[in-house]
Amino acid sequence: PYSVEPELQGCPPELSASIVRSHRETTQYRPEELQALRWKVFSREEIHAYQSKSVDEMWQHCAVRLTDAVQYVVEFAKRIPGFRQLGQNDQIALLKSGSMEVVLVRMSRMFNTENNTVFFDGKFAGTELFKSLACGDLIAAVFDFAHNLCALRLTEQQMAVFTALVLLNADRPCLEDRERVQRARRDVELALSHILHRDNQESLLHKLYQRVQVLKSLCALHIEKLRWFRQLYPLTVHSLFPPLYKELFG
Numbered sequence: 001p002y003s004v005e006p007e008l009q010g011c012p013p014e015l016s017a018s019i020v021r022s023h024r025e026t027t028q029y030r031p032e033e034l035q036a037l038r039w040k041v042f043s044r045e046e047i048h049a050y051q052s053k054s055v056d057e058m059w060q061h062c063a064v065r066l067t068d069a070v071q072y073v074v075e076f077a078k079r080i081p082g083f084r085q086l087g088q089n090d091q092i093a094l095l096k097s098g099s100m101e102v103v104l105v106r107m108s109r110m111f112n113t114e115n116n117t118v119f120f121d122g123k124f125a126g127t128e129l130f131k132s133l134a135c136g137d138l139i140a141a142v143f144d145f146a147h148n149l150c151a152l153r154l155t156e157q158q159m160a161v162f163t164a165l166v167l168l169n170a171d172r173p174c175l176e177d178r179e180r181v182q183r184a185r186r187d188v189e190l191a192l193s194h195i196l197h198r199d200n201q202e203s204l205l206h207k208l209y210q211r212v213q214v215l216k217s218l219c220a221l222h223i224e225k226l227r228w229f230r231q232l233y234p235l236t237v238h239s240l241f242p243p244l245y246k247e248l249f250g
């Protein structure tokens with residue numbers, strides 16, 4: 001039987017509908033759940049307990065939590081039409097460079113701009129809770145990014161198609177079939193401008209592309225800090241970090 005070329009699969013409306021469905025299926029907390037949680041903040045004692053952790057303990061703790069988020073992003077990617085038709089190596093290459101970017105974009109949905117806190121370990125935490133990571137610049141940049149993106153108030157549909165676009169980036173390093181990624185990306189670009197046009201929010205497109213530049217530097221900072229940490233605590237990374245975290249960011 002003939003198979004529809006993945007690039008022709010669904011013009012924008014069907015394509016965005018399938019991306020939005022995949023997004024909903026792969027976000028572990030629904031917006032209404034987060035609404036209920038957003039004022040659950042840590043007590044002074046709880047914050048003190050996190051701040052008393054050693055650098056390696058806190059790094060391991062955060063790596064385990066972030067891997068939780070990364071797993072859902074990997075699942076989301078696999079369901080994006082055009083992504084799963086790519087070769088295995090290209091799928092890995094796109095996830096290596098794009099999965100943390102998507103986690104950080106999705107993190108903006110789990111951010112409370114009123115008290116500058118982000119979801120962590122079941123409650124909402126301010127930057128001071130992460131002090132023992134000894135990465136104040138990384139945490140400040142993560143919070144700034146989440147705050148800025150949260151302020152754009154993306155709908156779930158806009159978020160879903162935007163994160164698919166973040167993943168389908170033909171400029172990533174080590175891609176074998178760049179052309180194929182570019183073709184899949186073009187359809188998602190069309191879907192995003194289609195959605196923004198329908199929402200009468202074309203001005204968002206420019207702002208979103210600006211945020212992508214910040215995202216790149218933020219992820220580069222994460223990798224730089226991880227290298228610094230691994231140099232100090234090689235055994236912690238080797239034996240206590242989640243394999244997926246090591247494979248994607250190591």
Ligand SMILES: COc1ccc2c(n1)CCN(C(C)=O)[C@H]2C(=O)Nc1ccc(OCc2ccccc2OC)cc1
Binds near residue numbers: 110119120122222
């Ligand atoms: C989809 O969006 C989200 C967003 C948040 C979470 C989740 N999903 C589900 C899993 N989760 C849990 C279980 O807490 C949340 C989480 O990981 N929160 C969190 C983790 C680390 C943070 O800063 C440290 C840090 C940041 C960047 C890079 C390295 C870092 O440290 C080494 C801040 C917040």
